[in-house]
Amino acid sequence: MSDDVLRVVALTIACLFCLWTAIACRRARYRGLPGSDALIWAGLSGAFFLLSLMKTARGLGLLRGVGAFLRDIFKQRGWYDDRRSMQIAASIAVAVVIIGLIIWGLVWAWHYIKRYRLAVGFLGLTLGFAFIRFISLHEVDAWNANAPWARTAVDLVAAAGVALVAITRLWQLRAFALQRAKENA
Numbered sequence: 001m002s003d004d005v006l007r008v009v010a011l012t013i014a015c016l017f018c019l020w021t022a023i024a025c026r027r028a029r030y031r032g033l034p035g036s037d038a039l040i041w042a043g044l045s046g047a048f049f050l051l052s053l054m055k056t057a058r059g060l061g062l063l064r065g066v067g068a069f070l071r072d073i074f075k076q077r078g079w080y081d082d083r084r085s086m087q088i089a090a091s092i093a094v095a096v097v098i099i100g101l102i103i104w105g106l107v108w109a110w111h112y113i114k115r116y117r118l119a120v121g122f123l124g125l126t127l128g129f130a131f132i133r134f135i136s137l138h139e140v141d142a143w144n145a146n147a148p149w150a151r152t153a154v155d156l157v158a159a160a161g162v163a164l165v166a167i168t169r170l171w172q173l174r175a176f177a178l179q180r181a182k183e184n185a
Contacts, residue, residue: 003148004059007155011052011126014159017166018045018119024173033176040116041169044162047123051130067136087135098128115165122161129154 022042028035057063074080102125105118129151143150 003152004055007152008052008055008059010156010159011048011055014162014166015045015048015052017163018042018048021166021169024170028173028176031177031180033173033180035173037116037169040120041166044116044119044123047127048159048162051126090135091132094128094131098124101125115169119162119165122158122165125161126155126158 018041022038022045025035025038025041029038054063071080074083079086098121102118102121105121107117133151
């Protein structure tokens, strides 16, 4: 199995787990159980769906020429001449945001509703890595050439982390429903 197929499958599985969790949270809310995070899980599902769609399109060669098109726009506006400082600043800013999202998620991981924040941190990991690759810092390009497995590893860690948080949330919803059923019986 090629790395691109593995990444698309992992991101699609994470998308489906998030969708399942969103539907379960919505149903739980209708039954009077804690499920106000359904919209966030639906958003996470949509983000993972778009990621898997973009990786599929890139793997099929449908996005060829987009980078050159964007580079031409930057050259026309004069932003391409001094791109090095902008690339470094953007890479540092993205890395700080990713670390902040993951720490924010870890702080709230104990709370049964706000655990989705950890899933948002994992999504930030894969989106941030993709953004840093998109701005095409030469050191990052060289690192990718020397470690082509790194992109797959980042996507697999993010997808597995989100799927694990979604499974935990599904398990909690099941426990709440079973507890409510015992109380009503």
